[in-house]
Amino acid sequence: MFISCYVGFVNNVHKNREKTMLNLIKTLLDGASARAEDNLKDRFAIDLLAQRIRDAETGLAAAKQTLAALIVRQRAEQSGLDQLGRRIADLETRTLSALSANNEALAEGGASAIAELENEREVRRATVKSLGEKTLRMRLSVEQAHRRIVDLNQGMISARAIDAERKAQSRLNRSIGRTASINEAEELLARIKESSDPFEEAGILDEIDGELRHEAIRDRLAEAGHGPATKVRAKDVLERLKSLN
DSSP: OHHHHHHHHHHHHHHHHHHHHHHHHHHHHHHHHHHHHHHHHHHTHHHHHHHHHHHHHHHHHHHHHHHHHHHHHHHHHHHHHHHHHHHHHHHHHHHHHHHHTTOHHHHHHHHHHHHHHHHHHHHHHHHHHHHHHHHHHHHHHHHHHHHHHHHHHHHHHHHHHHHHHHHHHHHHHHHHHHHOOHHHHHHHHHHHHHSOOHHHHHHHHHHHHHHHTTHHHHHHHHHTTSSSOSSOOHHHHHHHHHHHO
């Protein structure tokens, strides 16, 4: 009995763990799918926007057709209503004439026809009113949709410019990433500019070597008039030329 209970407990634990792992995997897959969907939307945002605008324009065209049909029907009903009014007015004139002539039977027939036409007129009035309200609502919806589509098309221009700039920047970044040398080149240039002049270094080395060979002190002694000159000086050349003149 104890062993069977223990085995059942272990099985339940395993089942719960498997269920938890499956739920975790499902959550991870859902998250990956959502990220992939977001990446696709970002990558093809302009194409998706253009398609949504086209869908909206198709819907607007259908709404315009519906509005046109409503307007045609409203005008037809209004025309029928106006015609009924003229027929009723004509029958009233004729019925009044029959009453004036004391023709009761004919006047009753005219009154009966007028009553039927007036009932029909009320129905038509209700229809025209209903159509007018529907037409107004549809017209407002069409105008609103039209304004929104205009705004979307104008926004599309800015969106395309932004997308082009983003793609150009991305290509530039990839290009820089492939060469991976701009920063290194700048550092090398700085090192070259900061390095010492080799010609200047050579002159300094000559001075140092001369001092080590005591040539520098010998030249300075000669310049001070101690012993014969070690170098021909411009002063000596000038005096020699003057003596030849």
